[in-house]
Amino acid sequence: MQDLRKIKEKLIELIVNLEEESVTKLANEALDAGMEPIRLLEIIAEGMSKVGKLYEDKEYFIADLIMAGIIFKDVLKLERMQAYFQNITVSKNAKVLIGTVKGDIHDIGKDILKGMLEASGFEVIDLGVDVPCETFVAKFEEYHPDIVGLSGVLTSTIDTMKETVDAFVSSGNRDKVKIILGGSHLTAEACQYIGVDNFACEVSVGVRICKEWMLSRNGKGVSNHD
Numbered sequence: 001m002q003d004l005r006k007i008k009e010k011l012i013e014l015i016v017n018l019e020e021e022s023v024t025k026l027a028n029e030a031l032d033a034g035m036e037p038i039r040l041l042e043i044i045a046e047g048m049s050k051v052g053k054l055y056e057d058k059e060y061f062i063a064d065l066i067m068a069g070i071i072f073k074d075v076l077k078l079e080r081m082q083a084y085f086q087n088i089t090v091s092k093n094a095k096v097l098i099g100t101v102k103g104d105i106h107d108i109g110k111d112i113l114k115g116m117l118e119a120s121g122f123e124v125i126d127l128g129v130d131v132p133c134e135t136f137v138a139k140f141e142e143y144h145p146d147i148v149g150l151s152g153v154l155t156s157t158i159d160t161m162k163e164t165v166d167a168f169v170s171s172g173n174r175d176k177v178k179i180i181l182g183g184s185h186l187t188a189e190a191c192q193y194i195g196v197d198n199f200a201c202e203v204s205v206g207v208r209i210c211k212e213w214m215l216s217r218n219g220k221g222v223s224n225h226d
């Protein structure tokens, strides 16, 4: 059994080299060796950032970004990762509507959010990617969720997120729901400009915020397995 620090270094190296099969094999070994699924996700995300940097530096191309996305999804599909996400034994007492905003098709962060919210007892309605403002509002009016989560990683989503929140304002729905933003490019200033209740650059932080909101709303919050 390799030690976890060595596994981490090797995993990042394999991701950067886009070695799909070797990443899933080593990810399984890491879980066997006792690595927490959430830690594994952080390591894979670190590898993805390095791939993103190589793309920025023009050493990698769009095909390499696509491959990196496929590798991440392979890891999410591993049996033990699925088990981690689907560990739901509680009644669903809070609803979250999520989606990646218009113009952005990145969905890995959103999918992790969905898995972690469900594992924490939330019911999740996932609108997918490239979701227009009107769809967010229409689905809000259809499902009446407690929380709306807007995902986006492109810097251009600051404007699209604002348009989406503005659509909640103009339809008279903004005061009826908590809205959280998620994306690694977000800041407190952006959050204030867009007009939302909170933001998170990490899914785990976002899930904690959602739990706290539900706690303060009904005094009992959602059940979880922490």
Ligand code: B12
Binding pocket: 045, 048, 049, 050, 051, 052, 053, 055, 056, 062, 065, 066, 067, 068, 069, 070, 072, 103, 104, 105, 106, 107, 108, 109, 110, 112, 113, 149, 150, 151, 152, 153, 154, 155, 156, 180, 181, 182, 183, 184, 185, 199, 200, 201, 202, 203, 204, 205, 206, 207
């Ligand atoms: C894989 C990838 C792709 C894949 C996406 C596959 C998929 N199914 O998602 C594909 C190939 C499709 C792609 C396309 C493009 N990409 Co791309 N991509 C990436 C890459 C390498 C990894 C993204 C990823 O999945 N990361 C891992 C996940 C876990 O991270 P995440 O999504 O950010 O989620 C985290 C947080 O943001 C947060 N979170 C996310 N959503 C939410 C929601 C809530 C509510 C909460 C609380 C939290 C939360 O939690 C997660 C961590 O816990 C990044 C590089 C990077 N550094 O991220 C570039 C990157 C995001 N892409 C980039 C670009 C430029 C593009 C393209 C424009 C390229 C092109 N010329 O066509 C297109 C855009 C297409 C579009 N319209 O969206 C740039 C964005 C630059 C910018 N500043 O806007 C990046 C940063 C690469 C770079 N360094 O240049 N990409």
